[in-house]
């Protein structure tokens with residue numbers, strides 16, 4: 371599978387075709403204008419590499435053509451690569467775009483040519499017209515402007531805990547090595563190319579996302595960079611297994627990417643969210659599920675930070691990275707209630723340490739207490755971790771009935787938050803199948819050396 375040497379002529383020099391505008395005053399995050407701004411709005415039919423009319427006297431663009439997934443010719447490589455690549459140390463990173471991916475939705479990758487060749491040759495990226503993940507039509511939510519939060523998503527119908535709310539593929543995936551290694555300007559340039567090379571509808575939706583903070587924003591590339599960093603998720607990708615004697619420089623079994631998705635990026639933050647998510651490497655889709663029952667009119671939320679940290683730590687991380695002060699109930703309760711919430715979070719951390727250290731004595735009651743604390747904090751998004759420990763502890767004292775009950779609960783919630791390919795999922799399935807052959811069977815009654823734990 372060889373990448374064609376196709377280059378897009380209009381992108382032969384991005385800085386020549388797209389002269390950088392002078393410093394643009396940027397709205398503060400709360401005031402972000404969610405209409406596509408004219409300098410970023412690329413109307414269909416405009417040559418790739420051109421950001422759209424910046425001169426108001428220019429004649430209007432031709433009317434938009436209906437969007438259609440171009441039928442890929444057999445054996446034609448669907449990937450295009452701009453001529454622009456940038457170095458970070460020994461590595462060279464380029465922007466690649468697959469415009470027909472997911473029936474014309476398109477996807478861009480910023481990575482090394484070697485990784486591109488290998489990733490692009492494995493599913494789902496080698497499937498030119500891969501079927502879209504079964505869409506929920508219409509989706510059970512709508513986007514609305516929420517005072518002080520910009521745009522957010524609100525339920526339009528009851529959503530039961532466990533229901534999948536979204537499954538979407540990224541607009542752009544950036545190799546973590548590029549994200550951390552490239553100079554900011556170089557990354558911004560590659561991002562600009564990655565985004566304008568997407569099908570027009572997808573790139574317009576990306577450019578319509580919010581950009582937090584207004585520091586260091588001078589050019590349109592800075593804005594693309596800011597949008598990307600405000601909305602990116604860590605998305606580990608499993609690479610194809612290489613043969614025993616095969617070695618390819620830069621190829622790892624699991625490779626970290628940072629990715630932005632146009633739908634998921636509209637979800638605002640809460641410290642006890644009603645949605646959980648995980649990234650499914652096999653389909654490259656971000657899967658979002660309800661973790662509690664949600665009523666029509668309720669805002670849909672995810673957590674941007676570790677919900678077990680103290681409220682002050684959560685607040686400072688949210689302010690530093692996303693430029694807002696959280697007003698969720700776990701952050702704005704009266705002082706004595708806030709203290710209680712922080713004390714519960716501290717006790718959760720302490721109990722987890724005790725339960726995971728199999729050299730000290732822990733009891734099923736401590737695991738039950740852990741469940742109660744997660745419930746009191748409304749942390750349904752992480753409660754599978756407590757169910758896991760309760761299953762292990764009850765099995766550890768030889769109570770297979772209770773152990774199986776908690777293993778079932780752990781699978782029910784954990785599959786929504788971590789997906790099926792996790793060691794703890796296998797472990798809980800083994801326990802349910804036969805508790806007496808699970809590593810944890812009566813382990814609390816034996817010596818510490820005999821037990822072989824699985825982490826969750």
Ligand SMILES: C[S@@+](CC[C@H](N)C(=O)[O-])C[C@H]1O[C@@H](n2cnc3c(N)ncnc32)[C@H](O)[C@@H]1O
Nearest residue numbers: 399519520521580582635636637638639692694
């Ligand atoms: C990933 S975006 C979420 C969607 C965004 N509200 C929009 O209008 O597109 C992250 C940005 O949304 C805003 N945001 C998210 N959660 C918030 C919250 N709980 N309170 C206030 N602003 C929030 C912040 O401006 C943050 O930088």
